[in-house]
Amino acid sequence: MKVFTTDKIRNVALLGHPGSGKTSLAEAICFLAGMTNRMGTVDSGNTVSDYEKEEIKRKISLKTTVIPVQWEDYKINLLDTPGFHDYVGEVEEAVSVADAAIIVVSGKTGIEVGTKRAWELCEKRKIPRMVFVTNMDDDKASFKNVVQELQDLYGKRIAPFHLPIRENEQFVGYVNVIQQKAKRWNDKGTVDKFDVPDYSQENLGVCRDALLEAVAETSDEFLERFFEGDTFSEDEIRQALRVGVQDCSMVPVLMGSNSLARGMFTLMADIIKYFPGPDKCKCAGINTTNNEVFEADYDFSKAKSAYIFKTIADPFIGKYSLIKVNSGVLKPDDTLFNYHRDADERLGKLYVICANKVEEVAELHAGDIGALAKLNVSQTTDTLSTRKNPVTYIRAAISKPYVARRYKAVKKGEEDKIAQALAKVLMEDLTLKVVNDGENGQTLIYGISGQQLEVVQNVLLDKYKVEIELVKPRIAFKETITKKVDSEYKYKKQSGGHGQYGHVKMTFEPSGDMETPYVFEQTVVGGAVPKNYFPAVEKGVAESVKAGPMAKYPVTGIKATLYDGSYHTVDSSELAFKVATEQAFKQGFMDAKPILLEPVVTLKVVVPEQYTGAIMGDFNKRRARVLGMNPTDNGYQELMCEIPYLELYGYDTVLYSMTKGSGVFSYEFARYEQAPEDVAKREIEAAAKDAEEK
Numbered sequence: 001m002k003v004f005t006t007d008k009i010r011n012v013a014l015l016g017h018p019g020s021g022k023t024s025l026a027e028a029i030c031f032l033a034g035m036t037n038r039m040g041t042v043d044s045g046n047t048v049s050d051y052e053k054e055e056i057k058r059k060i061s062l063k064t065t066v067i068p069v070q071w072e073d074y075k076i077n078l079l080d081t082p083g084f085h086d087y088v089g090e091v092e093e094a095v096s097v098a099d100a101a102i103i104v105v106s107g108k109t110g111i112e113v114g115t116k117r118a119w120e121l122c123e124k125r126k127i128p129r130m131v132f133v134t135n136m137d138d139d140k141a142s143f144k145n146v147v148q149e150l151q152d153l154y155g156k157r158i159a160p161f162h163l164p165i166r167e168n169e170q171f172v173g174y175v176n177v178i179q180q181k182a183k184r185w186n187d188k189g190t191v192d193k194f195d196v197p198d199y200s201q202e203n204l205g206v207c208r209d210a211l212l213e214a215v216a217e218t219s220d221e222f223l224e225r226f227f228e229g230d231t232f233s234e235d236e237i238r239q240a241l242r243v244g245v246q247d248c249s250m251v252p253v254l255m256g257s258n259s260l261a262r263g264m265f266t267l268m269a270d271i272i273k274y275f276p277g278p279d280k281c282k283c284a285g286i287n288t289t290n291n292e293v294f295e296a297d298y299d300f301s302k303a304k305s306a307y308i309f310k311t312i313a314d315p316f317i318g319k320y321s322l323i324k325v326n327s328g329v330l331k332p333d334d335t336l337f338n339y340h341r342d343a344d345e346r347l348g349k350l351y352v353i354c355a356n357k358v359e360e361v362a363e364l365h366a367g368d369i370g371a372l373a374k375l376n377v378s379q380t381t382d383t384l385s386t387r388k389n390p391v392t393y394i395r396a397a398i399s400k401p402y403v404a405r406r407y408k409a410v411k412k413g414e415e416d417k418i419a420q421a422l423a424k425v426l427m428e429d430l431t432l433k434v435v436n437d438g439e440n441g442q443t444l445i446y447g448i449s450g451q452q453l454e455v456v457q458n459v460l461l462d463k464y465k466v467e468i469e470l471v472k473p474r475i476a477f478k479e480t481i482t483k484k485v486d487s488e489y490k491y492k493k494q495s496g497g498h499g500q501y502g503h504v505k506m507t508f509e510p511s512g513d514m515e516t517p518y519v520f521e522q523t524v525v526g527g528a529v530p531k532n533y534f535p536a537v538e539k540g541v542a543e544s545v546k547a548g549p550m551a552k553y554p555v556t557g558i559k560a561t562l563y564d565g566s567y568h569t570v571d572s573s574e575l576a577f578k579v580a581t582e583q584a585f586k587q588g589f590m591d592a593k594p595i596l597l598e599p600v601v602t603l604k605v606v607v608p609e610q611y612t613g614a615i616m617g618d619f620n621k622r623r624a625r626v627l628g629m630n631p632t633d634n635g636y637q638e639l640m641c642e643i644p645y646l647e648l649y650g651y652d653t654v655l656y657s658m659t660k661g662s663g664v665f666s667y668e669f670a671r672y673e674q675a676p677e678d679v680a681k682r683e684i685e686a687a688a689k690d691a692e693e694k
Helices: 022-032 053-058 085-095 113-125 143-157 198-216 220-227 234-246 264-274 415-428 450-464 531-544 574-591 609-621 651-659 677-693
Strands: 009-016 065-071 074-080 100-106 129-134 158-160 162-167 170-176 181-185 191-194 251-255 284-287 292-295 305-314 318-327 335-338 343-346 350-354 357-361 369-373 383-385 403-409 433-437 442-447 468-471 478-480 485-493 500-510 518-522 558-566 595-608 625-631 636-644 664-674
Touching: 009 022, 009 085, 009 113, 009 264, 022 065, 022 074, 022 100, 022 129, 022 264, 053 450, 065 264, 065 350, 074 264, 085 113, 085 305, 085 450, 100 113, 100 264, 113 143, 129 143, 129 264, 143 158, 143 162, 143 198, 143 251, 158 198, 162 198, 162 251, 198 220, 198 234, 234 251, 234 264, 251 264, 305 415, 318 350, 403 450, 415 433, 415 450, 442 450, 450 468, 485 574, 500 531, 500 574, 518 531, 531 558, 531 574, 558 574, 595 609, 595 651, 595 677, 609 625, 609 636, 609 651, 636 664, 651 664
Parallel strands: 009 074, 009 100, 100 129, 129 251, 158 251, 518 558
Antiparallel strands: 065 074, 162 170, 170 181, 181 191, 284 292, 305 318, 305 383, 318 369, 335 343, 335 383, 350 357, 350 369, 403 442, 403 468, 433 442, 478 595, 485 500, 500 558, 595 636, 595 664, 625 636
């Protein structure tokens, strides 16, 4: 691929609801740009974007795919993102380097949850955007309804550019609202101009008024002229659009048919015409030597710097770090400094990646998106710069995972292979996290949803040939006692030669500190137990609290006091006193009215207002204590409650179902509370059953 300068580059994310047509739009663009000989389809599993086995099987995008398209003298880096919220991390990575976005909406289904999420993401990051309405070849599609819904939601910013023209139930052309001209597609792939049909005049008037109203909002002068009934020239409209789109005060609405590859020429022309190139965008980092702001602004003449926004770690194509060049011009064999890792990285060759195909490039200019192979230590969200000008850019905010599953190897002996494979999967997806829960003897994998974790399970099997089992996690219950008891145990064993002898008298009582497993004290007088055995007694306590006598959960909040005992000058040993302590602990613990403690979390659920009643009702079924409800932006409500962590298993699926995918949740640990009798009984019985099976 040839080298493009900053002003000839556009970085555009494709955002929208699942199934709205993002991947098929990218496919049509690739076909029209001459990148493919024929258009693939999602159903056939042969699109440029969705090349992963899981994507083809599920017929959905699971990863952000970069597709650099050469269009006339420009390079348009399309970032085709997943629509499902399960893969929100992929979207967040793409948006962190996009200078603009196309929000794709199906003309059949209209505005959906994913549409609103895409809009909110653009609002949050102040990203210029257009809306592209797909499926206009379908007789059930309604461009007018989509525009109306957009206007109802987002007001006068919505500026419709086109109107569809149908003849004999066929999508044959469009009306250009700016020019007020009709155009019909011909067999050559170009358009023939003709007069606007009478049946389109009314809709043209509505769309024209909406467009002019959006233009009028861009300046006081235009607003005054609009109210005076003055008309705007085509040049004035286009100039206002350039300014309005780039400052996010105007959002053009275009339309077309992905399957017929119609509407893409005007879309690409408008991307070039109205979206800002990197040279028109701001970008700043911090110079770590003096903590001053480094205004990179995608200036090719400034010191080299780049931001790693994504990592591909594929067993077939290798490891690539996807970057956006924030300043300077990168060249092969440059050496850049990673401030975060305090290490130099030699770049070697430079690449551009188109989905899963890699192509070498001579250099990468500021504002361009490319790839570096086999960096030693650099990871996603790291910054590369020069040692003379060490810069760091703000890391992209990636959503935190809250859905956990316990995983274990299906085949014994594959644990190391699984760990290595998982490390590569986690390198690619920052919304995944592995936690070793040593207290409860389990390894957990966290993700955004259960479906995402099932995909990981399949990827490990298909790509890395290792199999894991995903099961419900063991909840981190704890055990404690509620009263003070005396306990005594004498460990005596004789088997020829030296025997074993250890004798302890101890008290066990609540310590009052639920953060600490145990507190150990000794009040022995007269040398009944020699001092050199005190550490062995404490070690016995420390071992005992790892798995309590009730249900093998960790013990907390206990005070153990050694006050008496006896020893044998020959047979006593550290091991004997440790064993005696463990038995005394077990005996005393069960006499001290033990209880099971369950973790309680503070849960936040953000949903559209119409779902608050359903969420509150569901809270009550889950033993939750409602803390309150607060309004947030865009008609959403934040509901807060305290809820046992046990009740959150599978909550991602339930919430998705209750809110049609519009709800999100998060939680943080609050404290431990006594578990209800029925819950404790169930856990104790389960522990006893596990012990029998072992």
